[in-house]
Amino acid sequence: MAMAEKLTGAARDAALARLPHWRAAKERDAIERRLVFRDFSQAFAFMTRVALAAEAADHHPEWFNVYKIVDIVLTTHDADGLSQRDIDLAHKIDAFAADFGI
Amino acid sequence: MAMAEKLTGAARDAALARLPHWRAAKERDAIERRLVFRDFSQAFAFMTRVALAAEAADHHPEWFNVYKIVDIVLTTHDADGLSQRDIDLAHKIDAFAADFGI
Numbered sequence: 001m002a003m004a005e006k007l008t009g010a011a012r013d014a015a016l017a018r019l020p021h022w023r024a025a026k027e028r029d030a031i032e033r034r035l036v037f038r039d040f041s042q043a044f045a046f047m048t049r050v051a052l053a054a055e056a057a058d059h060h061p062e063w064f065n066v067y068k069i070v071d072i073v074l075t076t077h078d079a080d081g082l083s084q085r086d087i088d089l090a091h092k093i094d095a096f097a098a099d100f101g102i
Numbered sequence: 103m104a105m106a107e108k109l110t111g112a113a114r115d116a117a118l119a120r121l122p123h124w125r126a127a128k129e130r131d132a133i134e135r136r137l138v139f140r141d142f143s144q145a146f147a148f149m150t151r152v153a154l155a156a157e158a159a160d161h162h163p164e165w166f167n168v169y170k171i172v173d174i175v176l177t178t179h180d181a182d183g184l185s186q187r188d189i190d191l192a193h194k195i196d197a198f199a200a201d202f203g204i
Contacts, residue, residue, distance in 0.1 A: 040162050044153045051146045060142050062168040 004076045004083035015087045021097075022074075022090055029081030030073050031090060035097055037068045042100055046070065049096045050089075059085040061093075106178045106185035117189045123199075124176075124192055131183030132175050133192060137199055139170045144202055148172065151198045161187045163195075 006029075007015060016024065022031040037043040043065060050072075054060045062073040074090055076083035108131070109117060118126065124133040139145040145167060152174075156162045164175040176192055178185035 040153075040157060044150075044157075048146075048150070051142075055142060055146075060169050062166070064164070064166045066164040067162050 004079040004085050006076070006079040006081040007083055007087070012082060015082075015084070019087070019090050019094070021094055025073060025075075028073075028075060030075035031082060031086060032071065032073045033090070033093070035070045035072070035102060037070070037100060037102065040067050043068050043070050046096055046100060050093055053092045053096075054089065057085065057089060059089055061089065106181040106187050108178070108181040108183040109185055109189070114184060117184075117186070121189070121192050121196070123196055127175060127177075130175075130177060132177035133184060133188060134173065134175045135192070135195070137172045137174070137204060139172070139202060139204065142169050145170050145172050148198055148202060152195055155194045155198075156191065159187065159191065161191055163191065 016022065016031070019031065022033045024030075025032050035043075035046070037046060047063070047065065047070060050061065050063075059076070062075070064071040072093065074086035075081065076085050118124065118133070121133065124135045126132075127134050137145075137148070139148060149165070149167065149172060152163065161178070164177070166173040174195065176188035177183065178187050
């Protein structure tokens with residue numbers, strides 16, 4: 001797989017504008033989203049779908065879970081910042097969340 | 103289910119002595135363990151086993167994952183600290199980790 005290229009400038013702005021559920025992280029070149037499910041069962045079912053997609057793309061989230069809350073941070077270590085791989089995974093995550101009505 | 107009772111004193115010390123992979127958290131009455139797997143696939147397989155056990159016991163971890171690393175914190179909100187439920191889950195987690203040779 002080619003090295004991921006860091007997103008900057010107008011390309012970065014345009015990509016983020018299409019991800020309204022995500023916000024830029026404060027301390028790092030990354031994006032983050034908090035998802036609140038009905039319970040742990042829903043949260044982990046969601047995480048399982050994300051895990052499968054992440055593994056298939058060989059691009060993985062940083063994430064924290066407690067009960068029904070899932071906090072996700074996406075960044076690309078190879079690119080030392082945000083890349084198209086994060087944007088692609090974010091859109092998949094949004095689609096999986098939408099399947100749970102959130 | 104009965105309310106979980108907070109572990110204190112000698113009972114707490116004895117329980118922690120039987121969990122050498124775990125350490126007391128610095129800022130909270132909780133225990134924590136970091137597990138490093140071979141890759142994300144192993145880490146998430148482990149997390150899935152923990153999730154099933156946690157759901158069955160209705161007692162859930164706080165956990166963070168990035169690629170092959172899983173950081174787990176166990177505490178009991180109902181007890182405002184460490185309880186036997188955390189100790190029981192910690193032993194299950196250790197058994198699942200041992201199945202991966204860690």
